[in-house]
Amino acid sequence: MAKLILNNVSKDFGTGQPAVSRVSLDVREGGFLALLGPSGCGKTTVLRMIAGFEAPSDGAIFLGERLLADPAQSLPPERRNMAMVFQSYALWPHMSVADNVGYPLKVRGVSKEVYRRRIVEALDTVRLADLADRRPADLSGGQRQRVALARCLVTQPDVVLLDEPLANLDRHLRQEMEETFREFHIRSGATMIYVTHDQSEAMALATDIAVMSRGELLQVAPPQEIYACPEGRLVGSLIGRGAILSLAVPAAMLRKLDWGAIRALLGAAAPDGGVLADVLVRPEDVRLGGEGAAARVRSSLYEGERYSVTLDLADGQILRAFSRERPMPGDTMSVTITSAWRL
Numbered sequence: 394m395a396k397l398i399l400n401n402v403s404k405d406f407g408t409g410q411p412a413v414s415r416v417s418l419d420v421r422e423g424g425f426l427a428l429l430g431p432s433g434c435g436k437t438t439v440l441r442m443i444a445g446f447e448a449p450s451d452g453a454i455f456l457g458e459r460l461l462a463d464p465a466q467s468l469p470p471e472r473r474n475m476a477m478v479f480q481s482y483a484l485w486p487h488m489s490v491a492d493n494v495g496y497p498l499k500v501r502g503v504s505k506e507v508y509r510r511r512i513v514e515a516l517d518t519v520r521l522a523d524l525a526d527r528r529p530a531d532l533s534g535g536q537r538q539r540v541a542l543a544r545c546l547v548t549q550p551d552v553v554l555l556d557e558p559l560a561n562l563d564r565h566l567r568q569e570m571e572e573t574f575r576e577f578h579i580r581s582g583a584t585m586i587y588v589t590h591d592q593s594e595a596m597a598l599a600t601d602i603a604v605m606s607r608g609e610l611l612q613v614a615p616p617q618e619i620y621a622c623p624e625g626r627l628v629g630s631l632i633g634r635g636a637i638l639s640l641a642v643p644a645a646m647l648r649k650l651d652w653g654a655i656r657a658l659l660g661a662a663a664p665d666g667g668v669l670a671d672v673l674v675r676p677e678d679v680r681l682g683g684e685g686a687a688a689r690v691r692s693s694l695y696e697g698e699r700y701s702v703t704l705d706l707a708d709g710q711i712l713r714a715f716s717r718e719r720p721m722p723g724d725t726m727s728v729t730i731t732s733a734w735r736l
């Protein structure tokens with residue numbers, strides 16, 4: 394196995410706006426990278442270029458030292474030792490689970506002994522050994538997805554590419570499958586690249602998250618880091634559910650702000666000739682009650698374990714908070730912001 398490297402990769406379909414613009418990425422060996430971003434931002438196109446279904450218009454893709462593609466040449470998908478799992482897992486209905494899993498090996502013409510051994514190993518990895526003789530029609534949605542995962546494992550790929558594999562499943566099953574993917578990643582040791590527009594899925598699964606918007610890569614970092622220290626307004630609004638305030642933060646001030654700093658900045662005018670900075674405030678960092686700044690409750694939405702509250706600050710800016718009790722719309726209360734991040 395080796396590191397997957399994208400070096401300034403672009404893809405232009407000739408539509409006027411490039412689908413992917415100068416994306417550079419290093420995916421560490423055995424890592425689990427989530428490509429996250431809104432619909433149409435270019436995630437699938439990046440994945441298809443890695444798989445070999447599209448050639449880059451510019452830049453180059455390497456697996457270790459090996460050049461996979463640049464505008465002049467492109468190794469065909471079957472010679473890249475990668476496996477791709479799609480939303481629809483396309484199992485053969487007339488074949489047993491074992492034969493579905495073994496199909497890619499049959500095409501490669503391996504010996505009977507290798508064929509049997511690899512199927513057993515792959516089914517073990519996804520904990521389906523007991524169902525080897527069943528037909529796909531007799532499986533649940535989650536079990537079918539696991540068969541598709543096992544099928545991509547039998548060829549022992551260096552890289553597993555997953556394009557929104559959970560998009561068609563209901564919420565309960567998605568959670569169960571997230572657990573399966575995590576385990577699958579640990580047990581297989583494969584490098585995985587996972588396309589999703591669901592940030593909580595990306596947070597739960599990946600070792601690194603790459604956030605894309607309009608064909609460009611905005612930030613790559615581990616989930617905890619991208620949540621705590623997003624770079625710029627777009628990443629700040631795409632990750633988590635924070636509110637973004639415009640505050641007159643002096644350029645020299647640390648990016649992480651405490652209540653002392655925020656209190657002084659709330660309502661302060663922009664410095665002479667200066668610009669207002671975007672400051673991200675997470676709902677879990679907003680305390681309701683006590684001594685603080687005045688805010689008016691705009692709405693409170695019951696979410697089961699708590700209320701999600703939207704508040705208007707005195708200057709009209711919006712803040713979000715969580716609350717165990719139900720704040721009534723129209724009520725005035727005081728808020729304290731324990732921590733915020735300048736984007």
Ligand SMILES: Nc1ncnc2c1ncn2[C@@H]1O[C@H](COP(=O)(O)OP(=O)(O)OP(=O)(O)O)[C@@H](O)[C@H]1O
Nearest residue numbers: 406408412430431432433434435436437438439590
């Ligand atoms: N074969 C193609 N020809 C022309 N334009 C394309 C082609 N494939 C993708 N595009 C365009 O490139 C852009 C990126 O598409 P892509 O499918 O990579 O986005 P995405 O982030 O995966 O979106 P989604 O989450 O909706 O699947 C879109 O504007 C899309 O319309």
